[in-house]
Amino acid sequence: MVAHLIEFATNHYLLVTAFVVLLVMLIMLEMSKGAKSLSPRELTALVNSEQGVVVDIRNKKEYAAGHIVGALSIPQDKLASRIGELEKYKGKTLIVVDAIGQHAGTACAELVKAGHTAAKLAGGVSSWRADNLPVVK
Secondary structure, three states: OHHHHHHHHHHOHHHHHHHHHHHHHHHHHHHHOOOEEEOHHHHHHHHHOOOEEEEEOOOHHHHHHOEOOOOEEOOHHHHHHHHHHHHHHOOOEEEEEOOOOOOHHHHHHHHHHOOOEEEEEOOHHHHHHHOOOOOEO
């Protein structure tokens, strides 16, 4: 198996080089998409010290099924039109939460562009629940 892979790579070095370059570029793009990732413990510390506000970007149905205590519900598709509601939190870190951390980076970039300080919960609400932390319905 490894011999076939090495043979393919030597016979098609241009394809392999292009693949590696594209893979590196994709990784760099994903890393630059958002702000700092926070663990559930770091999120809790920020919120308890009143330096952070949780913004849940999941849809209303997912939010109603269980969300972090005190989280603001602003679905991702409405974030651009409702960003003005977050002006009163300019001095605090907005912690963006989604289902599994997949879309939070994009939302963070949008918030940073609007002049906010933003971070995302690594792993989203699923990591919060995995740590047996409380959710409200």
